[in-house]
Amino acid sequence: MQSDSMKFGTKAIHAGVEPDPSTGAVMTPIFQTSTYAQSSPGKHKGYEYSRTHNPTRTALQQNLAALENGKHGLVFSSGLAAIDAVIKTLRPGDEVISTNDLYGGSYRIFMRVFANYGIKFHFISMQNPANIEQYVNANTKLIWVETPTNPLMNIIDIKAVAQIAKKAKALLCVDNTFATPYLQNPIDLGADIVMHSVTKYLGGHSDVVMGALVVNSDELHEQLAFLQNACGATPGPQDCFLVLRGIKTLHLRVQRHCENGAVVAKYLSNHPKVGKVYWPGFSDHPNHHVAALQMRDFGGMISFVLKDDSIEAAIQVMEKFKLFTLAESLGGVESLCCHPTSMTHASIPKEEREKAGLKDSLIRLSVGVEDIEDLISDLEQAIG
Incomplete structure (x- = not known):
């Protein structure tokens, strides 16, 4: 059965994954090897060195490509390593237009690393796509979008931004970490590259750090695969195995994240001590x-501010949480809370x-898949 004819839940479990031909193992083996035997110099079975290719990694890359309705997937040792590869396709003098509300690590690698090499970044509001056009010029080579933003x-309207990028002959990369491919498929809406911090919902269990890119273009894939191999920020087979295992329940987990997120968002919006809720x-x-x-659906990520709009009041709430663990990251089965301005x-x-x-x-919440009554009780005791 071809993956493009499968429904999402079936793809999550089966796409890119076949029983191991040598043993019949149903789960993809962990090919814990750095190198592979060759019958003669240059003659091998598609694998020669594990920085370049690894069978466990290949299965994951194929699975991710199928989930995003793309042709090629590439995985990296972190989400930032994936971003690094995208920006390395640019040259000094090139310009990038990015949303002004984005993950702090993305901003940091843009401004404190790549800006030093002559790449110019514009950070603007993209809620009205027409605002982007005034920043487009002959040097614009990439538009960077997060939606929902962090x-x-x-x-951000992906389809509208894709039309602007196409007209400008620029690439459009969408960070799809918050939505996941279960909720949103940017390639279907015109994006050239989809980026994921696999660490988050795709892994889903807070036990792996990884990044991914998905593309349709053979030429772009060849360019990014060269950078993946040449620069070496590749994940090991154990991590690839864990992500493959996590993805098998992606549709189940994200559906519960969405259901719990909706209840939490509505609870917060009706709470007398809560000011604005972002959902x-x-x-x-x-x-x-x-x-x-x-x-x-609308996801399990929520941010809010208290009516007592002070950092002291926010910290007091976060320190009182019992189930919402105060920690960096998001997208795991457990609920997390975060103070973005001092953390992410x-x-x-x-x-x-x-x-x-x-x-x-x-305060930013990553609403997990626990029983919703327990999460609401935790919010009640922490906010008061």
Whole structure:
């Protein structure tokens, strides 16, 4: 059965994965080897050195490509290593247009690493795609989108941005970490590259650090695969095995994340001590109508501020949580809370954070798959 004819849950379990031909093992083996025997110099069975290729990694890459309705998948040792490969396709003098509300690590690698090599970055609001066009010029080679964004859950119209990128002859890369391929498929909407921090929902169990890229273009795949091999930021087979195992329940997990997220968002919006809640499922959330069109559900990521809009009040709540663990990262089966301005987004200058609307008092929740009654009880006792 071809993966393009499978439904999502079937693809999550079967796409790119075949029983091991040597043993019949149903689960993809962990090929824990650095090198492979050759019958004669240059004659091998498709594998010569594990930085270049590894059978466990190949199965994962094929699986991820199928989930994103793409042709080629590439995995890296972290999400930032995947971003690094994308930016290395550029040259000094090239320009990148990025959303101004994005993961702090993305901002850091853009501005503190690649800006030093003559690549220029523009950070702008993309909620109205027309705003992008005034920044496009002959040097624009890449448009970088997150949707929903981290941590304000802003929604960007992928299809509209793809049309702008195509007109500019620039690549469009969409960070699909928050939505996952279960909720959103950017390639279907015109994106050239989909990026994932596999560490998050794809792995899903907070036990792996990994990144991924999915593309349709053979030429772009060849370029990125060269960088993957030449620069060497590749994951090991054990991590690839763990992600393959995690992906088998992706559709089940994300559905529960969405269900729990909706209950938590509505609870917070009705809480007398809570000010603003950021969740794309609300009808008054900016670009909710876009989210309703390009996403299948609204996810388990929520941010909020208290009516007592002080960093001290926010910290007090976070320190009281019992089930929402105060920790970096997101997308695991367990619920996490985070203080973006001192944790995930600390590398973004305060004035840039405030310009994008990110307050020091903002709390970000990654709503897990626990019983919802227990999560609501934890919120009640922490917020008071």
